[in-house]
Amino acid sequence: MNEMETIPLWAAALLVSLLILGGSIILIGALGLMRLPDFYQRIHGPAITVTLGAGCVLIASMLYFTVLQSRLVLHELLITVFVLMTAPIVSMLIIRAAVYRDLRARKRDSGVESGGIYRFPEQE
Amino acid sequence: MKRWLPSSLLSGMLFVLWLLLNQSLDPAHLLLGTVLAVVAPLLARTLMQPIGYPRLAKPIILIRLLGMALVEIVHSAITVSRLILFPKPDGMNSQFIKIPLDLRNPYGLALLSCLINSTPGTVWVEILPNRHELVLHVFDLHSEQWWVDTIKTRYEKPIIDIFHEEVHKENPP
Amino acid sequence: MISLLVLAINYALICVVIAMLFCTVRLLIGPAAHDRVLALDTLWMCGMLLALILGMRFGSQIYFETALLIALLGFVSTIALAKFLMRGEIIE
Structure with a gap:
């Protein structure tokens, strides 16, 4: 890691804070996935991993390679845009699958049509 | 051209x-x-084919909306992580809520769903087909009316403005 | 400062690995199938971040392609699983 000596101080400080914040946020998101009591609360745990945690790590990676190679390295923007565009679709499809499965399991098909909004966690 | x-x-x-x-x-x-x-x-x-490519009528509003959404994402990520680390003793009030929508443009709805789902603490479930109401799941609900007002004034109104011209242009008599 | 930077990269690496461990626990014990799909999706995302941080650790840009591929494959597989759960007839 000899080439790391060329990193200026301000960039190193920014990188350290971004990495520590990102790592902690990722850990908290996974912790929420593990220990929240029911599924509809659990789905909010990974959301912070995907947005803030991944954002911090991606910005840190961009900054690191830009400073290290002293040219503009921006291709992590591709991953950022891709993740920001696909993570909403994934969470929407998963929660919709969960809602439909719960409706079917409880034989309450009318829940979708009549708009009496489904309230599952109390029934468990 | x-x-x-x-x-x-x-x-x-x-x-x-x-x-x-x-x-x-x-x-x-x-x-x-x-x-x-x-x-x-x-x-x-x-x-x-049926709707054509999206046309942005006012890109400035889009940029301002994205900036506002970014601030909101960071803010609510911190809120959600505090709730995960230090859970309330009497449990969270996680519920589904309904929000009536005026927005009809498909691209506008896609943008709205991306913004809402990216914000930690809210997940877009579906649009009820026959009454055009949006079902959201909220992590920690304190007041339903506050959510309806927030979504309608801070998210829906700018999106309607952004895609406004296209509605008239794409629907010839 | 540079040694602090190495320390921070190692800290982020350890955090991501522990997060993957948590996701694996949820994947194994998750009561319903959609819990497991959610855990799998988070596992993909953590794997992508792991590849990015490893790239910073070793100072190599090869890991970027890995991260991009992991993100693409994770999206497609999670969409397929969620679609199957929504349309399939199997009810636990």
Whole structure:
């Protein structure tokens, strides 16, 4: 890691804070996935991993390679845009699958049509 | 111009994507990127047939909306992580809520769903088909009316403004 | 400062690995199938971040392609699983 000596101080400080914040946020998101009591609360745990945690790590990676190679390295923007565009679709499809499965399991098909909004966690 | 370059926004983004993927500014890559940017929207035009490519009427509002959403994402990520680390003793009030929508534009709805789902603490479930109401799941609900007002004034109104002109242009009599 | 930077990269690496461990626990004990799909999706995302941080650790740009591929494959597989759960007839 000899080439790391060329990193200026301000960039190193920014990188350290971004990495520590990102790592902690990722850990908290996974912790929420593990220990929240029911599924509809659990789905909010990974959301912070995907947005803030991944954002911090991606910005840190961009900054690191830009400073290290002293040219503009921006291709992590591709991953950022891709993740920001696909993570909403994934969470929407998963929660919709969960809602439909719960409706079917409880034989309450009318829940979708009549708009009496489904309230599952109390029934468990 | 309109015929060979149906969506300048999409073309520009494809061009930038190609250059970022190859990480170079060689003339060859500039040429290949231009070819991709011209050919791909032309080939994909039939896929977008009933509504056409989106037209942004006011890009300034879009940029301001995205900035506001970014601040909101960071803010609510911190809120959600505090709730995960230090859970309330009497449990969270996680509920489904209904929000009536005025927005009809498909691109506007897609943008709204992306913004709402990216914000930690809220997940978009579906739009009830016959009454056009949006079902959201909220992590920690304190007041339902506050959520309805927030979504309608801070998110829906700017999106209606952004895609406003297109509604008139794309619906000829 | 540079040694602090190495320390921070190692800290982020350890955090991501522990997060993957948590996701694996949820994947194994998750009561319903959609819990497991959610855990799998988070596992993909953590794997992508792991590849990015490893790239910073070793100072190599090869890991970027890995991260991009992991993100693409994770999206497609999670969409397929969620679609199957929504349309399939199997009810636990």
